[in-house]
Amino acid sequence: MAVVAVVAVFVVRLVTIQIVQADTLNAASFDKLSASTSIYGLRGDIVDADGTVLATTVLRYGVTASPKSVTDFTRTAADGTTSTVTPTQAAAEIAAITGQTADQVYGTLTADPTSNFAYVVKDIDVDAFRAIRDLGIPWLYYESNPVRTYPNGAVAGSVVGFMGEDGEGKPTGSAGVEQIDNQCLVGTDGLETYERGADGVAIPGSTVTTTQAVDGGTAVLTLDSDLQWFSQQALVDRIKETGAAWGTVVVQEVKTGKLLAVADYPSVDPNNIDGTPSTDRGSIAFQAPFEPGSTFKALTAASVLDAGLANVGTQVEAPYIYTDPNGASTRDSEFHVDPLRLTFAGVMQESSNTGTAMLGELLTPEQRYNYMQAFHIGSSSEVGFPGESGGILSPWDQWDDQTNLTTTFGQGVATTAVQMASVYQALGNGGVRLPVQLVEGCRQPDGTMTQVPDATGTQVVSPSAATDTINMLETVVTGGYAKADLQIPGYRVAAKTGTAQMSDGNGAYGSSYVTSLAGLAPAEDPQYVVSVTIAKPVTIESALAAAPVFQKIMSQVLKEKRVLPSTEPGPDLPTTY
Amino acid sequence: MSNPAGAYMARPRPNLMSGGSAAPKLPAPAFPGHDLPIAPRIEIVPTRSQKRARPKIAYAAVVVTGVLAIVVTQLMLSIGLSDGAYEISSLQQTQKELDRSNQVLSEQFDKLSSPQNLAASAESLGMVANSAPVYLRLSDGAVLGSPVAASASAPTLTGGQTLIPNSLLVAPSVTAATGTPAAAGTGTGTGAATGTGTGTATATGTAAAGATPDAASAPPAAQPQADVPWQGALPSPTTR
Known part of the structure; x- marks a missing residue:
């Protein structure tokens, strides 16, 4: 009888342990034995077109x-002696x-x-x-x-961007490409669980990878880091020399629309964000619209030529002060008593405001507005940069008489430096505007490229209008006031100067200028656009502030990209009659 | 019964010559040479089936050996497995260490190859930019552009100013390394040398600075000689 009772007790206990409490006990033992390590899915790199690492994870x-357990301990030295360390x-x-x-x-x-x-x-x-x-x-x-670390420091710092925290305090890209391509770059952490013995070694056969870690993709930029550095260096050098406030350089490839360099000053070193005031951490070239001034005249010229209302030889008598039929008026930057007898090319070379206004007004405001829109003025580029501006272009039917006039030569309308470069890209590419590209795509760990941007171009002006415009711009380099600072030995260069009055922020023009230079080389078959903007220079208040930077950078681009010197002379269009 | 043991079993010997009449010829059962008759031993003879059911020692031996073999194999297997686990663990540790070394080196590489560092290093070696690039066209050997040697006083790329900050670069390594030997006139680079590249560059810089201390360091470029005819075919890139 007693034996039966004891057996019964054992049976009940056995059932309880083996069946009723089995799950709980198993789980408890697993907790004791098991260890889980999180495997980092590392954030991907940002590299330039050559694969130079601009941002990486370490x-x-x-x-x-x-x-609690901080106590003396015994240390055994290599020679076997022991010592106590407090x-x-x-x-x-x-x-x-x-x-x-x-x-x-x-x-x-x-x-x-x-x-x-x-x-x-x-x-x-x-x-x-x-x-x-x-x-x-x-x-x-x-x-x-x-x-995150940025081996090249401030080289492309404003474009590459930096990291911040999202709403949950997790690191996430909060500026520049780090933000644009966050989806591409971000990795997914994995979790590995295994059982381990007392010494921490995994028990054979127990490793269970619960979640596979996925490393982030690589964001491949179109930038060329050497050129980027050179552009920044040349820009900052000139800004310091002229006492300017800020500036940008944009280098774009004409045949692809790819940005090769986007230099900003001031700019940020993403390794040391706190070293730069928060207002200076963005990319001016993408985010800050300004009235471009005379560099915009190339757009007006191309529009007029495309509409067939004038040609490169069209003759204009450009007075010092011109008042249009609406009563709006403008004047040239240099005083002259007699009207200048200029061809269309001469108007470009002299950068005559009155001549440009007269020719520009051959088009209706609506036509000019449509051309501007086709050149993507007023809408931000395809890059989708965080906080990117599309410039400021009010609809033509809201233009007052003065705006109607000044928009022909780039006042009363604002663009970003990237938009201006894009206008010249279209002119250099036979009138076909290509989407502006900063990111070539997202390279997945398996080597495939995803998120490749669309590169379909749009014909903005006719090829002949584009070529004629380039030829007219070449006269600026051969005979304009900045020619000495623009010519590059061996190459035909087409460029346009700009010295625009800056708004004082209260609806009037202040006393400071945005000086700019935008151009293409080689002129017979444009390959590269360089657009330089320097704001509020003190020592030189004209495009002469920006011209040497243009020349320096364009020379470097042509050299680095092995562009062969021009072999044929330019058309040398007549500028006066 | 084929068993010869049966010979010792006492039992009434059957009359083999059962001729009936021959019986009396046989002597009484007796063992010659023995005085006393031995009492017959009696034993139960197992039946055929009983004999078959009896376990045999060979079988036991096989089974025991088998079990032992299995136990030993399993033991060895376990030892092997846990050995493997320790090996994996130690290899993983090694891999981790190597990954760390790799990271340190790539970080250093990326840092040293940053344009700021390269430009500063090039300048500290006395290199200047030649603003007149000349091209050699491989297809016909034409020289495009007019070759002009850069003068030692030509502006450097940066003018000695590092305008683009890189907080990772504490001090441009080559500059730091060249300073000492150039001043001391010795041939050894003892600066903050951080890698092979730095070491090599230092040596070059020292040599240049030592040879022409004043005329800075651009070695005079060989004057182009336009009248030297090219012999043979021009090298041309090939692709497969």
Whole structure:
């Protein structure tokens, strides 16, 4: 009888353990045995067209301690001798590596002796991590975390952008390409679970990868980092020389619409965001519209030529002051008593405001507005840069008489530097405007390219109108006032100067200027656009502030891209009659 | 019974010559040479089926050996597996360390190859930019452009100013390295040399600075000699 009772008790217990509580107990044992490590899906790189790394992810290390267990420990040296190390000594050793003071480290270790966790140091590099680890301090623990680094510093810094935090405090791209291509770049962390023995080694056969980590894709830019650096260097150099406030350089490939360089000043070094005021961390070339002034005359000229209302030889008597039938008036920048007897090409070379207004008004305001829209004035480029501006272009039926007149020569309308470069790209490409490209696509880990932007062009003006415009712009380089600063030996260059009055922010023009230069080379078969903008120069208040930068950068572009010198002379259009 | 053991089994010997009449000829059962008659031993003879059911020692041996073999194999397998686990663990550790070294080196590489560092290094070596590029067209050997050697006083790319910051670059390494030997006139680069490239560059810079301390460092470019005829076919790029 007793035996039966004992057996019954055992049976009941067995059933309870094996069946009723099985899941709970299993789970509890699994928790004891199992360890899970998160596998980082690293954020992808941002590289330029050649593969030069502009942004990458590296691992940095954090050292934590368990203050509860901070005690003396015994260290065995390589020769077998042992010594006792006190926490004070250990703190001094750590401090020597991290650059903190021994007291700081010791303070962290002893701040709360009951705690099991304290940060000794965060974000140290591999060398420091290895040095601390090799100290062999038993109560230190290590963790790694991915951080973003930008090996080229401020080269393309304003375009590449930087990281910030999203609503949940997770790192996310918060400016520039880091933001545009966040979807492409972001990786997905994985989780690996396995059972381990007392020594932490995985029990064979127990590794279970719960979630596979997926590294982010690589954002491939169209930029050329060497050219980018050169452009920034040349721009900053000139800005310092002329005492200007800000400036941009845009280099674009005519046949593809790809941006090769987008230089901004001021600009940010993404490694050290705090070193730049928050207002200067963006890209002026994409985000800041300004009234372009005379560089815009190329657009007016191409429109008039395309409509067939004039040709390169059309003769104009350009007075110093011109008043149109509506009563709006404008004047040339240089005083002259007699009207200038200029051809259309001469109007471009002299950059005559009155001549341009007279020729521009051959078109109706609506026609001119439509041409501007076709050139993408008023709508932002295809790049989709964060905070990108599309410029300011009010509908033609809202233009007052003065705006109607001044929009022919680039006042009363605002564009970004990228938009201006794009206008010249269309002119150089036989009138076909190509979408502006900054990102070539997102290269997946398997090598395929996704998110490749559309590169379908639109015919904005006829090929002949475009070529004629280029030929007229060539006279600016051969005979205009800035010719000495624009010519590049061996090459035919077409360019246009611009010295635009800046708005004072209160609806009137102030006393400062935006000087600019936009042009193409080689003129017989344009390959590259360079557009330079320098705002508020002090020592020189004309396009002469920007011209040397244009010449320097265009020379470098032609050299770097191995463009052969021009072999045929230019058409040398007559400018006067 | 074929068993010869049966010979020892006492039992009434059957009369083989059962001729009936021959019986009396036989002597009484007796064992010659023995004085006393031995009492017959009696034993139960197992039946055929009983004999068959009896386990045999060979079988037991096979089974025991088999079990032992399995146990030993499993033991070896376990040892092998856990050895493997430790090996994997140590290899993973090695891989981690190598990954870290790789990261350190690529970081350093990217940093050193940044344009700021390259430009500063080139300038510290006395290199200047030649503003008159000349092209050699491979198809017909034509020289395009007019070759002009850059003068040592030609402006450098940056004019010695690093205008584009890079907070990763603490100090341009080559500049730091050249300063000492150029001033001291010794041939060893002992600056903040951080890699092979730096070391090599330092040596070159020192040599140039040592040879012409004042005329800065651009070595005089060879004057182009237009009248040297080209012999043979021009090199031309090939693709497959």
